[in-house]
Amino acid sequence: xxxxxxxxxxxxxxxxxxxxxxxxxxxxxxxxxxxxxxxxxxxxxxxxxxxxxxxxxxxxxxxxxxxxxxxxxxxxxxxxxxxxxxxxxxxxxxxxxxxxxxxxxxxxxxxxxxx
Numbered sequence: 563x564x565x566x567x568x569x570x571x572x573x574x575x576x577x578x579x580x581x582x583x584x585x586x587x588x589x590x591x592x593x594x595x596x597x598x599x600x601x602x603x604x605x606x607x608x609x610x611x612x613x614x615x616x617x618x619x620x621x622x623x624x625x626x627x628x629x630x631x632x633x634x635x636x637x638x639x640x641x642x643x644x645x646x647x648x649x650x651x652x653x654x655x656x657x658x659x660x661x662x663x664x665x666x667x668x669x670x671x672x673x674x675x676x677x
Contacts, residue, residue, distance in 0.1 A: 563588045564666045566658050571671030578648050582671060584641040584658030592616075592636040598643050599664045600654035600673075607664045610656070611643065626652075648675045 570582040582598070598610040611622045611632040620632050631644040641658050653675050659667035 564660060566660075566666070566668030568656060568658055568668045568671040571656060571673045573674045573676065574648055575677050576648060576650055576675055578675070579644070579646045580648065580673060582643040582645065582656055582673075584643075584668060586639045586641065586658075589660075591639040594660055596634060596641045597659045597662050597664075598632060598641075598656060599659050599662070599667065600652075600656045601670075602651070602654040605654075607657075608654075609662045609664075612662060613641070645673070648673075650675050 565588045567585045568582060570580060574580055593615055595612055595614050597612040599607050600610050601607050609623060610626055611630060613620045613632045613634055617634050622630060629647045633642045655670040655672050657667040657670045
């Protein structure tokens, strides 16, 4: 079974940075395009970013482009999301997932951006 465990969330001031991690198990991580999705308070799931299996191709939602960087370490079965210049509107639960619609996602990690 696909198992994904996110970590690294927390409370940060606007303009700050966080690095999220996602530990994967139960499937061949290195063969999958991986996604980050998020759900803000009172909102639906929003796709944030994805990365192809070898890490050579990435894509970002316009709302995070230029501020967030996705990466992966296939040897460690780990996905990352470096988040810089955080804004209050980035407040959300962040999930890693094997599908852009959030299917097969972990339990999430809370990111709160507030002064």
